[in-house]
Amino acid sequence: MRAYVELTKPRIIELLLTTTVPAMILAAEGWPGTWLVIATLIGGTLSAGGANTINQVADADIDRVMKRTRSRPLPTDRVNNRNALLFGVVLGVVGFAWLLVTVNLPAAALSTLALLFYVFVYTLFLKRSSAQNIVIGGAAGAVPALVGWAAVTGSLAPPAWVLFAIIFFWTPPHFWALSIRYRDDYAAAEVPMLPVAVGVARTLDHIVAYSVVLVGVSFLLIPTGVVGLPYTVVAVILGAVVIGASLWLRHNEDQAIRYFLASNVYLAALFAAMAVDGLF
């Protein structure tokens, strides 16, 4: 049982859901209703869990090679590929059905689209063939914000796309920092993450450039009118910190994992500020 839970990558799901609730609050211009939030989170968890499980089936050969991932359920044979694939597909189908019945069709469709994009575009197409793998593939992780918005309004508006863009541009620097730390692992598995493809120094430059875009996109939420002064203050402070940290990392590449962890805090704090701003 524990192995099946591990297959869903619960910690990644946690972060995805962190972005869903604030999106719902902004869309509703207040608390969207406890049942709707719970129903959306359950559906999002099922879909993301399905995507993560199928991803691990497709990447089982890579996970066996990499030190960071070789203790996962499939490389350690705690679950076989067939059962894992079945489990992932069932989660995805149940997630779609749950969102369709309890929330609405747009939320269900977006959630399933994210699953399919993650599996087919990122995992099977980009991951092993492109140094831009995490840039384009990161779109899948940004969809939960759209799901949250669509769950409340049944459609998508410019602020929803800004939320999507914040997560989209947050993803590359976040995972490039991780891949700097584990570049030997990725090289051994022949996964062309940016540090493997162009070297660490060049990757650090990309982290700075993407951090600047990220901060710009985070400011873009303010003119949409869904947030006010509290979010603005937090976005400015966090923006200064994230650009400063990316510049600092250029001279402290051995601290990449600290940047990776701090980056999680950045995203969570930014979305928490949105939620607070939207509620009060």
Place this chain on the structure above:
Amino acid sequence: MDGLRDVSMVLAAILVAGGCVAVVWLEFGSAAERRLVSRVRDSIEVLLPPALALVLVWIVWFDRI
């Protein structure tokens, strides 16, 4: 409040545009990266995110008018 929105819109546009120029420059401006963008597909993959970011700025800019 409108002043705050105007200032943040301009700041956002400057940061996004500046960052996108830097991304494109990094990808196409060095010999190391040029090897990666030797195919049409690679070029599309590199240019797509900055292009989408600029489209989003454009959408928000005109949405608020």
